[in-house]
Amino acid sequence: PKHIIEAAKKALDEGKTGYTPAAGIYELREAVAEYISESRGVDVKPKEVVITVGAKMGIFASLIAFLDPGDEVVIPSPTYPAYEGVTKFVGGVPVTVKLREERGFSPSGEEIASAVTDKTKAIVINTPGNPTGGVYSREDIEAIYEVAKKKDIVVISDEIYEHIIFDGKKHVSALSIGDKEHTVLLGGFSKSWSMTGWRLGWVIAPEKVADKVAKVQLNSASCPASFVQYAAIAALKGPWDDVWKMVKEYEARRNLIYEEVNSIPGFSMIKPAATFYAFPNVSKLGVKSSKLADMLLNEAGVALLPGTSFGAEGEGYLRISFATSRENIKKGMKRIRDFVKEKFF
Ligand SMILES: Cc1ncc(COP(=O)(O)O)c(C=O)c1O
Structure with a gap:
């Protein structure tokens, strides 16, 4: 959208071209916190938001934050390949659960529960989902949280397609259903605003986890591009x-x-x-x-x-x-x- 491009140009003209804090500029963390709080009906603070170099950095950093070698990650599949790739990269073990067409590619609580062991550290969900185009039902997300809470496992929920949903359906977010302590929410600007090349995403997580995510980013990319972050504030503020x-x-x-x-x-x-x-x-x-x-x-x-x-x-x-x-x-x-x-x- 044009007003986002204009905001990026303005930021460049104003000389906003230096490094930013690893977790992103405060104004954008605040804007994301506001957007997530409003859309999920949960109070999210700026310190629980990390601005990442695309949602992909969010996937990478949050899995690194939780996993030690040998830890298992439950992943409903077919799925976006990065979850499995990063899990293996850090010595973890992906445990897949087959998503079934007849369930609209939404996993049942029993299917998730049967994949969980004492070594499970995280359940990764992606709704709306790539590649299936499926949306997890509210009941299924509730059942996933029953398992996660009972076993004290985090749910990493990639909701990057949250706005691209049809037939008047409303996106059901993991954060609206589960508790903050057991949730890492991933999202970003690539899909809703067609900003794939701008490389900008977000991670919403408890402060301790958010700090770890920021540390991974600090020691790899340093920070997302500065002027792009100013433009992202314009994206969130609208018009939409x-x-x-x-x-x-x-x-x-x-x-x-x-x-x-x-x-x-x-x-x-x-x-x-x-x-x-x-x-x-x-x-x-x-x-x-x-x-x-x-x-x-x-x-x-x-x-x-x-x-x-x-x-x-x-x-x-x-x-x-x-x-x-x-x-x-x-x-x-x-x-x-x-x-x-x-x-x-
Ligand atoms: C499910 C899912 N998550 C994350 C990403 C990556 O998003 P980004 O371009 O913001 O890194 C994609 C991109 O295709 C995706 O399909």
């Missing part, structure tokens, strides 16, 4: 019109791609409830997802990802991003449809 306009457009694209995907023989898909990802089930075609994705790239000229790029549980699925024009979506879908008809039927 561009955000809602974009979400509306994503919803129209979601409706389009839902119809298109289900018209391809051998493909089936439940309606993505959120995000800008379609996650069709292609298991009927009887070919491995990675092979199908390669064929579609090389023989039909369509770039998409196999479900297995998001964990072994993604076998039998493809992930298609619809962060592109409706025209491109139609063109891509036609290519896939023509290719599949010719090759498999």
Whole structure:
């Protein structure tokens, strides 16, 4: 959005180009604390907010803050790959729970509980979810917290797609359901404001954890870029019109791609409830997802990802991003449809 770009330019002109505190400038921590407090109905203080170099740094730093070698992390999967990657990087053990299409890709409390052991340090959830486009139900999040509280485990909740949610549904945040002591909330500016290249996210955590997260950032990136943080204050303060306009457009694209995907023989898909990802089930075609994705790239000229790029549980699925024009979506879908008809039927 234009007013955010203007705010970045203004910050540059005003010479806001030096290092900032590792946890971010106070004004932005305050603005995020205000936004989170209001949207979650929980009192969050600026000292419980760390501004990170993208949500990805938030994932990295918060897992490092909790994990020692041998510790287990429960991760519903297929999922954004960074959780598993960082867990392994620090010598931890990812324990995956298969997200099922028939549950709208929302894990049940029993499924989570059965993956928890005495070594579990964290449960990572991602709602709305990449790559599934699924949204966890309130009941499922409540059940996850029952497990987390009983075993004194932290829930790390990645809510970066919180605004990109359809059909008038309201985002249900982990922080609105669980207690602050057992929650690390991740979010940021990349998706809602299309600020992927600006590299700006947030971590909301109890002060002691927030301090550790800031320390990881201090000793790696030092701090997020200074003028970008000033621009982010403008993003939060609004106007938010561009955000809602974009979400509306994503919803129209979601409706389009839902119809298109289900018209391809051998493909089936439940309606993505959120995000800008379609996650069709292609298991009927009887070919491995990675092979199908390669064929579609090389023989039909369509770039998409196999479900297995998001964990072994993604076998039998493809992930298609619809962060592109409706025209491109139609063109891509036609290519896939023509290719599949010719090759498999
Ligand atoms: C679930 C999820 N979390 C985090 C990120 C990373 O966000 P950022 O660009 O702010 O680092 C992504 C980006 O694709 C994502 O899909």
